[in-house]
Amino acid sequence: xxxxxxxxxxxxxxxxxxxxxxxxxxxxxxxxxxxxxxxxxxxxxxxxxxxxxxxxxxxxxxxxxxxxxxxxxxxxxxxxxxxxxxxxxxxxxxxxxxxxxxxxxxxxxxxxxxxxxxxxxxxxxxxxxxxxxxxxxxxxxxxxxxxxxxxxxxxxxxxx
Numbered sequence: 001x002x003x004x005x006x007x008x009x010x011x012x013x014x015x016x017x018x019x020x021x022x023x024x025x026x027x028x029x030x031x032x033x034x035x036x037x038x039x040x041x042x043x044x045x046x047x048x049x050x051x052x053x054x055x056x057x058x059x060x061x062x063x064x065x066x067x068x069x070x071x072x073x074x075x076x077x078x079x080x081x082x083x084x085x086x087x088x089x090x091x092x093x094x095x096x097x098x099x100x101x102x103x104x105x106x107x108x109x110x111x112x113x114x115x116x117x118x119x120x121x122x123x124x125x126x127x128x129x130x131x132x133x134x135x136x137x138x139x140x141x142x143x144x145x146x147x148x149x150x151x152x153x154x155x156x157x158x159x160x
Contacts, residue, residue, distance in 0.1 A: 013151040025147070029140055032133065039130050043073040048096055049103040049134065050141045051083050056107045059145035061153035066141075095125035102131070103138040 015022035036046055047070035054062035070080055082089050086100050098121055105114035122131050 009150055009152060013153065014147050015151065022147075025140075025143060029144070032136055032140055036133050036137070039127075039133055041126075041130055041133055044070065044075055045096055045099050045134075046137055047073055047075060048083065048092075048100055049137045051080065052086070052100045053103050053107045053138055053141040054145055055084055056104060057142065057145040057149065059148050060155050061148040062141065062145050064155045098122045098125055099134050102134050103141075106135060106138040107142055 011017075033043070033046065036043070047066050050066040051063065051070060054066055067080060071077070079091050082091060083100070086092050086097060092100070098118070101118055102114065102122060105112070105118060119131065122134070126134065
């Protein structure tokens, strides 16, 4: 039986079809980074959130993008290779672990709600403003993941 050609989900990229809406989402992302910087949340922590959510959602485009960005902000290949099992290794700081756990629970909200205990644990490392930024980071990357998956944004080979 010959292979069936997969038809694209949409007629084009959502970001190209709705550039003003995409610009709003991009502006949200930049405001989030600015607020994280202001509050002392590292770019590396934000990229761990982006990477973990993108893993859960299966967004190849965003995984590739945030892998490169994480390296730019000082992340290591070893730690990135172990983000999927961050709770099972001792390579991540407790604050990073709780940030990824917040991101993971927000990403999986359709099956269970984030626990109050998680936010109590988070308060050992972050103040309430910082926790809200971590939550907003997870919300934002989940939106980008869905946009990229629906648009079928391609992952291009890295330049040598």
